[in-house]
Amino acid sequence: MPSETHAIIAVRGLKKTLRSGSTSLEILKGIDLSIPSRQFVVVMGASGSGKSTLLGLLAGLDAPSSGTVTIDGEEISRLSEDALAQIRATKLGFVFQSYQLIPTLTALENVLLPHELHASDDGKPRAQELLASVGLAERMHHYPVQLSGGEQQRVALARAFMLRPPVILADEPTGNLDSATGARVMELLMELNRREGTTLVLVTHDAGLAAHAERKILLRDGRIEADELCQPLAQNVGADA
Amino acid sequence: MKASAGELAWGTAWKIAWRDLHASWIKFTFVVIAVALGVGSLTGVRSFSLVFQRTLLAQARTLMAADLSARDFHPYTDEQLAALDRLEARGADHTLVTETVSMASTATNPDPVLVSLKAVDPAKYPYYGTVVLASGKRLRDVLHDNTAVVSEEFLLRDHSHVGDTLHVGNKYFTIADVLRSEPDRISSSFSIGPRVMITQSVLPATGLVRPGSRASERMLFRLMPQAAQHGMDISTLRKEVETILPQAQITDYREANPALAHGLERSTAMLTLVSLVTMVLSAIGVAMAMHAHLQQRLETIAIMKALGARSTQVMRIYLLQTLFLGVVGALLGVAAGFGVARAFPVLLQRLVSLPVEGELALSPVVIGLCTGVLTTLLFTLPPLLEIRSFRPLRILRRNVEQEQGTRLANIFPRDPVQLVSIAIILIGLAAIASTLTESTMVGEWFAGGLLGVLVVLLLAASGLLAAVRWMMQWQRRRFSPMVRQGLVNLQRPGNQSAAVLTALGLGVMLMMTIYFVQHAIVQDLQMNSGSPTVPNVFLVDVGADELAGVEKLIAAQPAVKGSLETIPIVSARILSLDGVPTAQLRIQHYPKRMLRSTALTWADAPPAGEKIVDGKWWNKTSEMPQVAVSESTAKALHLKVGSNIGFATGEKTFVAAIVAIVRADGDHIFARSQFILPSRVLAGQPVVWYGAFHADPLRVGEVEKSLFAAYPTVTVINMADVLEVVRKVVDQIAMILRFVAGFVLLAGGIILASSVTATRFQRVREVAILKSLGALRAQVIRMLSIEFLLLGGIAGLAGVVCALALSSVLLHRLDVSFHPSWSVSVGAMMAAAILASVTGWLASYRILQQKPLEVLREE
Secondary structure (H helix, E strand, C coil): CCCCCCEEEEEEEEEEEEEECCEEEEEEEEEEEEEECCCEEEEEECCCCCHHHHHHHHCCCCCCCEEEEEECCEECCCCCHHHHHHHHHHHEEEECCCCCCCCCCCHHHHHHHHHHHHCCCCCHHHHHHHHHHCCCHHHCCCCHHHCCHHHHHHHHHHHHHCCCCCEEEEECCCCCCCHHHHHHHHHHHHHHHHHHCCEEEEECCCHHHHCCCCEEEEEECCEEEEEEECCCCCCCHHHHC | CCCCCCCCCHHHHHHHHHHHHHCCHHHHHHHHHHHHHHHHHHHHHHHHHHHHHHHHHHCHHHHHCCCEEEEECCCCCHHHHHHHHHHHHCCEEEEEEEEEEEEEEECCCCCCEEEEEEEECCCCCCCCCCCEECCCCCHHHHCCCCEEEEEHHHHHHHCCCCCCEEEECCEEEEEEEEEEECCCHHHCCCCCCCEEEEECCCHHHHCCCCCCCCCEEEEEEEECHHHHHHCCCHHHHHHHHHHHCCCCEEEEHHHCCHHHHHHHHHHHHHHHHHHHHHHHHHHHHHHHHHHHHHHHCHHHHHHHHHCCCCHHHHHHHHHHHHHHHHHHHHHHHHHHHHHHHHHHHHHHCCCCCCCCCCCCCHHHHHHHHHHHHHHHHHHCHHHHHHHHHCCHHHHCCCCCCCCCCCHHHHHCCCCHHHHHHHHHHHHHHHHHHHHHHCCHHHHHHHHHHHHHHHHHHHHHHHHHHHHHHHHHHHHHHHCCHHHHHHHHHCCCCCCCHHHHHHHHHHHHHHHHHHHHHHHHHHHHHHHHHHCCCCCCEEEEEEECCCHHHHHHHHHCCCCEEEEEEEEEEEEEEEEEECCEEHHHHCCCCCCHHHHHCEEEEECCCCCCCEEEEEECCCCCCCCCCEEEEEHHHHHHCCCCCCCEEEEEECCEEEEEEEEEEEEECCCCHHHHCCEEECHHHHCCCCCEEEEEEEECHHHHHHHHHHHHHHCCCCEEEEHHHHHHHHHHHHHHHHHHHHHHHHHHHHHHHHHHHHHHHHCHHHHHHHHHHHHHCCCCHHHHHHHHHHHHHHHHHHHHHHHHHHHHHHHHHHHHHCCCCCCCCHHHHHHHHHHHHHHHHHHHHHHHHHHHHCCHHHHHHCC
């Protein structure tokens, strides 16, 4: 079990139960984990094991039924909606399986959006630099509908790093992409992660991707079945795919 | 660089809002039109009113034909006339204008015509403005003691011509010219029958005006140039005239026809409220569209929240969108208001003969813009506040649904913030209505009443929808697939059927209430005049010396059914009530006209049709000044049995004690009397008699002819003529109301179109699936048509039911019987169904053109 010193993410006794009418379903049955700063962690598990629910709770997108989540020393489980928004803005970056770009904004505007929501200085140079670094310098004025899936996900990567968050949460970032495009996106994600010095928590059921992580957590039926440190492979994801 | 949390700049929020709007402008086109309708209606009504008031003020002297006018129903005393002459010596010239109704005929057509007679001194009248004659000559050159000028309408009705001999009262005149217009027509007392104008100096010879007759006299004054040398201006003149003629109703040019201005104010307030209903519906439309828009933007909002946006920041974006829609709609509304303002002079031309330009005034434009934007913002509060509850988790799990309550809870929210927002809407609406009508009470009643009506309509609509749902639950197998689909579509998620039904229903309700009330009033008058027990012909100004002869003549008429009822009238003034002089009462809430002039009558036993509701009648031989007062008069003057009234009749003054309060059945001539006294108390006073009888409506002409031949000074008023005038006025008022209420109906239709547009994507998908399953185009058309026809039909039903309820309450208060037409009610429901169908198809016809594969491939 990794050390808790300098943990940027700490989870204690985390449970989540969903209720639908008179029936209830316990998705997470008591999770304890601690993730130190700058670590690349992969969360794996079968469908319905609770991966996405855990990610949602780490992001403060959902409230736990019991237990606590601490991000960078701040316990977020009982914070108000506005305080959670503040945490998401300052400490977390997201990459989603279905890109989640705003269709009415161009690529550049999508990347700029977090900055426009939270900062007053000019964020354009940073947004342009990030888009260039993911190979979209020529397509920054295109709307999402004018971009391919891989390009949309690259825009989402740039957006996630826009405010230099200490933690990046990624939910199946290559799930909607073909293997070659997925590999390219994953390369970019790891490259940005290394360059920006962030903690990366990646949810996937792709064992190939997991091989590049420093730590692998396996979920089964709402519990951690395995949590192990591993030796990451070379950064060229495409070579393993 | 990890940025510290800041505020989303308004500029950035606007940029996001604009891009989002740009991507969904079709959806908002209808709501912009709806706002434009509300603002257009309000701006047009208030602009016309303001321009009308300005015209009244600018032409005040011309419309009065004088600087100052004193209206009176009493003959002037010698002292008063001497005092007026002394004023003339100080530069305040005066001239008398007398108006009454009379019978008139010509040699070419001996059947008499009821005319509005006006006697003037052509050497002085009019002081301002011009009497326009067909010949182009001046009035003073044409009108002499042996000539008369008549309106074109008289010549048409009498089949006579200029040069014919005209018989009025006891005199014969030559028709010298045709009267095109007179400047002070708007200030006239009588408007029954065409105008005949004669000289003031010949009037006594006609025998039409005698003590006690109801002729109206206006003394017109003009300040001559030398008035200033005598320190006489309009204020001092007014004070002097008020002293000389204390009972007169005095108006000067600074007031711009107070009676008309007051009527205009009240009409403007009412039409403003109807316009506000349109605006409220439009705002509800914007709120519904914004709600639907936000539902479609759930994911976008979830992304923004996941990126750290606070609810207030997201709300700022959609608030700006709402503001933009409100402003654009309001600006378009100002343009529409120009059209409304231009339409009003045309609609009013038969009611008020005043040339008013149809133009926009600045202040109504500003008021319209502000009201439009403010109302829109108020009503979009609830959907904007919904943003707080949108959960960012949706970004991870698409199937995360927003919390849904029960159907009833969806209609009546229980969230405290939503309840507060509804309270804010009501307070805001009351404040807007209070400001626009300058009455807090009206504002409160408007907001409360509108809320009540909307809740009733919403419940009715929800109830009818529930009935359809229940029917579908038990009987769905009985319907063909397309009919079933049409019925089920009413419950489509996001369809907002109940709200659409409420909006459409409100429009139908207003239109039908106007129709029901208008027709019930006219029908009630017609039924009363047709009843053989109710008089339908009235005799006015029968002299005491003529009474016996008139009675004999009427009794001999075969067209007359029953007997002639007569009532003596003694003209009087009220001096005091319970010892308080009327001068003090006039500044309180007492009917001023009643205090200035009234009519007394006598009866030594309770007259036919009068029922004593309090007190008792006096002894037949009583000489004590006692009085029986009609119930309505007692209420208006705050009198009861035991109160005292001080009267002046001619030179005699006396105080009478109230011994009885009476209620009339309305079928007898005494129903018009307000004060009945013992005959001995009024003995010796100048008296005129009024008469009433029922005659075969088709043979009233015969009676008029016989009476006119024997008693030319007796005026015969046929109820059918009065009814025609009333009908025209009621029709005109109803047309104006219907014109403004039409905007409400239109707003309801627009809301339906907006709702259809909001659910367009669901419809496209449904149609694509049906087509892929082999549904024919005609079947799809039938399915959608059934949905729209049902929506309109249910809205029509709810609207008609509410209109029936509202009309019966209003008509009960007006004491008018109500017999609604069921065929018209059904017709209204069908019209609503057709309107909804046409509107629905206009908003969704493109659905049919889409190929199923195109749609399903995008899934």
